[in-house]
Amino acid sequence: MAVYKITASDTYSGRTSEAQHYLHEKINCTELSELSKNTSKTIALLGYACDEGVKRNQGRIGAENGPSAIRKQLGKLPNHLKADTTLFDVGTVHGTDLEKTQELLSDKVSELMQKGAFPILLGGGHDIAYATFNGIKAHLGNSKTIGIINFDAHFDLRSTENGANSGTPFYQIAQNCKKTESPFHYLCLGIREDANDTQLFKTAKDLEVKYILRDTFRIQFHTEINAWINAFIQNVDVVYVTIDLDGFSSAYAPGVSAPSPMGFTPDVVLESLKTILSSGKLCALDIAELNPEYDIDDQTAKLAASLIHSVMHKLL
Template sequence: MVKFSFLQPGKPAVFKDRFVTKVNEQLIPYSEGETGEIGLIGLPYSKTSISLSQASDAPKTIRASLSSFSTFSGERDRDYEDVKILDFGDVQTHPTEMEESIDRLHISVREMLEKDACQRYIMLGGDHGVSYPSIRAFKEHYGEIGVIQWDAHHDVRNLDDGGRTNGTPFRSLIDGGHLKGENLAQIGIRDYANAKEYHSYTIEKGISVYTMEDVEQKGILPIIERELERLSKLVDVIYLSVDMDVVDQAFAPGCPAIGPGGITSRELLASISTAASHEKVKGMDIVEIDPSKDFRDMTSRLAAAAMLRFMYN
């Protein structure tokens, strides 16, 4: 006679330690009137990628990677199990129309912000093209916006050779009047990864550019602190845009545009912690992870760790 059943219909067979709270357990589907500390939305779009990319699959992979982390920080001797993460789900993009999809992303981020349900927000891409509609929504909601961009590339390509792509978000924002050049700081720009024309564009528009040589010589944390102080005097809100290809390929193999000579995973996490500690930082996007190119979800797990550094601050 069977006294106990170990069948769990509809539930995964996952070990549960009664003393451990995993970060994924904090995700709460948003419902009208609900409030929390962090708002989360997926922007699963990668059809604007210059190279073949399945970055549209990244939001679900990054969410799943949150189960690898607990809410307790031993370094701070603090448990963040009471932090509520409201999940607004993933935006349904159009199957074929690019501009329609960009509009949907813009409308959805704006709608999330208008709920006024959270203190800070995380947008999970998708390729870097999703930053264009997302940052526009933040600008419209909060006012003058400043951006700190972690990236190997300037992402200010011309729009004549293919329209809006994952290489054009900051050109689109600046030329469209949504972002002033002097309110953009680019960190981790890699050598032999950009064209002279786009280097000249950053100078013309007054963009603050920090190359990997700058990171090596000055250190990434002093650079972040300097830009936070500078931008906070110019803008109402600061937005962090994290292109994961800023990280060296040894630590982030799941990026479509991997390359050597990038920052380490520790530099990424430490710099996000420093940036997120500023009161004017309200949003962060994480982009350019292709789970199909990843190894044991290394890149998605690093993105999840970056989320923790942003949320638990």
């Protein structure tokens, strides 16, 4: 089962002002169908409350509560958006049937893009990526090449032999690209050798996946990292960014489905995002694997909210 629900306006709260100094004062909660077509300078938040992919992948259950936790922290942050930039929360897709929930989310992403809004999706398990990509593809068709940039410790290229889960989205995308004879452009930043088995590295090689290992994905190498990102972006028409919070060190992100102290740090991600945004090709972003049940002082939710805050303020 999969359902779509509108976000209650009282979901967002924080300090009050008379000039929309805080995001909770800027955000309009509405149904997606209420957005006008050809909307310009519009950012739309859309939730994906689904745990089934994480459950199937033997992760810690609780990611379905990620969207609400992110919203709670995001609303408190200061608003530096231009007055003519509109910010909407267009609700959440909920579901326990993974495939139907992904399909519904994909439809919503496509609809948002058709209306000219920039989608920022709040997960939920990393199976959100399969739905986000399909929504982008449904909107663009075969007219443009899509480049996927994934900030993650894991390739998420597991086989679907035993069904789809939060570890299979990019393998599924690759297989779909093969069927439609379209290119599969995938760059993964922060890969850990202790988080991916030999078969996953082989699959990445077979699919010609570009990746940077965690040992290199460090702020002191940002010049080289930016060069690799730019080289990747040059070969695609649009870029879709997906951030798996379990790629960060658990010192920064304890509340995730698969925590590890060996992950990367926020500074190198923020630097990389600046490079991606400067290309003008970013078409959608999602953030996944927040598990509030295991968070400490809302640290992971605050990290997710700050990343979204940074992106939205550099978009328009």
